[in-house]
Amino acid sequence: MSWLERFEEPVRDVAARSRGAHWARAAFARITTPLLPDDYLHLANPLWSARELRGKVISVTQETEDTATIRIRPGWGFSFDYAPGQYVGIGVLMEGRWTWRSYSLTSAPGTGGAAEESDDKSIAITVKAMPEGFLSSHLVNGVHAGTVVRLAAPQGEFVLPEPLPAKILFVTAGSGITPIISMLRMIRHRKQHSDIRVVHSTPTPDDLLFADELAEMAADGVIDLHVQYTRAGSDNPGKVTPEVLADLVPDWRDRQTWACGPSGFLDALHHMYVDGGVGEHLHIERFALERGATGAQGGTVTFTKADRSIEVDGATTLLEAGEEAGVIMPFGCRMGICQSCVVMLDRGAVRDLRSGVEHVEGERIQTCVSAAAGDCTLDV
Structure with a gap:
């Protein structure tokens, strides 16, 4: 190892915008060894970090028996x-490991975690257990x-255009209302007007x-609301099928739909x-990874470096599979969104669980949304 490599060793895995910034950071790290500058920042305030986004x-x-809003x-x-409509990655330390998932933001920029709470320094997610x-x-x-917690920057393309379409339809089921409530809160906050069903x-x-909030928006004329209860019973009309939707919204063809x-x-x-x-x-937002039937295909997964x-x-x-085998795997959102888990497929074939598309050796694949389609070898 050269003198320069030894000098920069304490910060070799830390990104810097310039070579000069990297050297300055290395010098400070040497002075503070065995602690890095981020360690001192964390001592001053656990939310301060030059390397990652954090939140408290x-x-x-x-919200309901199995759902809560986390601000x-x-x-x-x-x-x-x-x-509004984008999602944020959140990492929580559990049993010594950082576990990551992505959730739709239910807050809207500048309005805080709920409609009645004006706090432009907070965000909110609403999670169903x-x-x-x-x-x-x-x-x-x-x-x-x-x-x-750790955070990943908000992202996603399930958003409203500017200006708003003249006629909008939001069709949701269960916790699918979460990205929509962010949109509705922003529309109300900005006092925008559109024909919203x-x-x-x-x-x-x-x-x-x-x-309560949806009912209030309906009462104020912000939205035209229909809630359908689907659990079997004499008073419940059942699921919203295409036929039911066409009856509820006769002009659905004329509406931009989320x-x-x-x-x-x-x-x-x-x-x-x-x-x-x-x-x-x-415009569709899918939450969950769609998996094939257990036992379909599969095979022996080999991790070359490990x-x-x-x-x-x-x-x-x-x-x-890698985590079960004790292999250190790169990952981020675990939903096929952030691209943090991409590795090279050396041999064999894998199947994308979202689309069913197969990828073959020589391609870079996302391990969090891919399964073995026979024996395969990964460069990990």
Whole structure:
């Protein structure tokens, strides 16, 4: 190792904008060894970091029995110019590991975590605890005010254009209302005017998120609201199918539509709009990774650099396979969005669990949304 490499060793994994900045940081790191400058920043304030975005949970508010809104005050470096409808990555330290997921922002820029709370220094996400959701259950039932989390910058293309279309339709189901409420809060905050129809389905009145706020928006004429309760019962009309939607919104072809909810629900809407000749009017946000049937395909996954292998089924992601085999895997959002998990596929084939498309050796693939399509080898 050369003298320059030894000098820069304490900060070799830390990005810098210029060579001079890297040398200055290395010099300061040498003076403060064995601590890096970020370690001293963290001692002064846990939200200060030159290397990553952080935030502190300031409140957890129960919305329904299994859903909560988590308000977070971001630290240094977070940009509040996000667009309503975008999502944010959040990392929480659990059992010694940082676990990451992405959630739609339910706050709107400049309005804080809720419509009635004006706080342009906070953001909010509303999370539903899922039976298979390790982090979602912890966020709803285990995280407390004061918890420091890691953040990824807001991103996503599920946003409204400027100016607003003259006629808008929001079609959502369950927690699919979360990105839409951010849009509605911003529209109300800016006093924008448009013909907005909202069709939302949820099992029961107890499951309805933002019930009071939606009712208030409807009463004030901001939206024309229809809530459909889907759980079987004499008073419940059932799910919102394309046929039901066409009856509820006869002019749906004339409206720019934003839809979010379960995959089957969105697939039906997609076919409805394409068959109706207005596929370009439909904007979809999908939350969950769609997995194939357990046991379909699969194979032996070999990790070259780690010299380890593991047998997996066709519903286990390569990221999960690596972690189960004890391989250190790069990852970020774990939803196929942030590209942090991209590695080279050396041999074999893998299947993208979202689209079913197969990728072959020599391609770079996302391990968090890909599964083995037979035996394969990764450059990890």
